[in-house]
Amino acid sequence: MMNQQRHIGFERREPRRLWTRQADRLGRQKVAQTFLSAHHFAYDGLDLVSETIVDPQTGASNTITRATDVLGRPAGIALSASPYTLTYGYDAYGRFIAVTAQVHVLTHTYTYGYLAGSDLVESMANSHGHTMTRSYDPVMPYITRVHNGFTGDRTMSQYDYTYDALGRRTAIASSGEAFTFTNANDLAAFNLYGYNTRSEVTSATRYWGTDTG
Numbered sequence: 001m002m003n004q005q006r007h008i009g010f011e012r013r014e015p016r017r018l019w020t021r022q023a024d025r026l027g028r029q030k031v032a033q034t035f036l037s038a039h040h041f042a043y044d045g046l047d048l049v050s051e052t053i054v055d056p057q058t059g060a061s062n063t064i065t066r067a068t069d070v071l072g073r074p075a076g077i078a079l080s081a082s083p084y085t086l087t088y089g090y091d092a093y094g095r096f097i098a099v100t101a102q103v104h105v106l107t108h109t110y111t112y113g114y115l116a117g118s119d120l121v122e123s124m125a126n127s128h129g130h131t132m133t134r135s136y137d138p139v140m141p142y143i144t145r146v147h148n149g150f151t152g153d154r155t156m157s158q159y160d161y162t163y164d165a166l167g168r169r170t171a172i173a174s175s176g177e178a179f180t181f182t183n184a185n186d187l188a189a190f191n192l193y194g195y196n197t198r199s200e201v202t203s204a205t206r207y208w209g210t211d212t213g
Contacts, residue, residue, distance in 0.1 A: 021033070036055075037056070039051055040052045050065045051063065062079060062080055064077055064079060065077065073094075074088055076088055083102070083103065084103050086099060096112060098112065109126060115136055118141075130148070130149070130150055131147075131148070131149040133146070134146055142163055142169075143161055144160065148176070154177065157174065157176040157178040159172055159173070160172070160173040160175075162212060168195055171191065171192050171193065173189075173190040174188065174189055174190065175210065187208070188209065189206055190206070191205065192205050
């Protein structure tokens with residue numbers, strides 16, 4: 001019979017804590033249990049498809065069910081004890097492009113876009129009006145700007161990044177509504193960074209304003 005680890009125990013004088021596990025002949029963990037909860041795992045081949053968590057004291061349980069698509073990629077999860085589900089979407093290149101969460105009657109969807117010809121995330125938008133856009137250096141894959149927006153062309157926050165010839169980030173300028181008081185006083189600011197010959201950050205200073213030069 002294949003050698004298998006069947007039991008691990010940790011003990012103190014007071015209180016005594018015990019953790020046990022059970023695995024099958026394929027090495028798949030089937031049960032993991034403590035005094036507080038028992039976790040039972042179910043598989044389809046070698047793929048984990050569900051985990052049932054049981055309270056040993058009350059018998060109450062909740063099951064996390066995992067779904068996969070025809071290519072074996074994660075397609076979502078669902079909880080049995082509450083109306084909560086997640087579903088995932090992919091594009092023709094296998095890139096992650098959407099996640100939808102449903103909690104009771106509320107549904108939230110986030111969609112992702114990519115920089116042309118790359119795997120770099122360029123945009124994100126959710127079903128309630130929030131957007132995120134990243135800009136990249138045309139030559140190197142450095143992020144030069146992150147813009148967080150909302151419905152109505154609002155700029156909630158924006159971060160502009162500057163780099164030196166060695167690709168080290170030398171400045172970050174912040175702006176947008178997150179940096180503005182209700183009386184419209186602009187609190188735009190920027191950080192400047194210095195480096196030593198080993199490219200280790202040696203200084204970081206924050207200033208008010210927008211002139212990073």
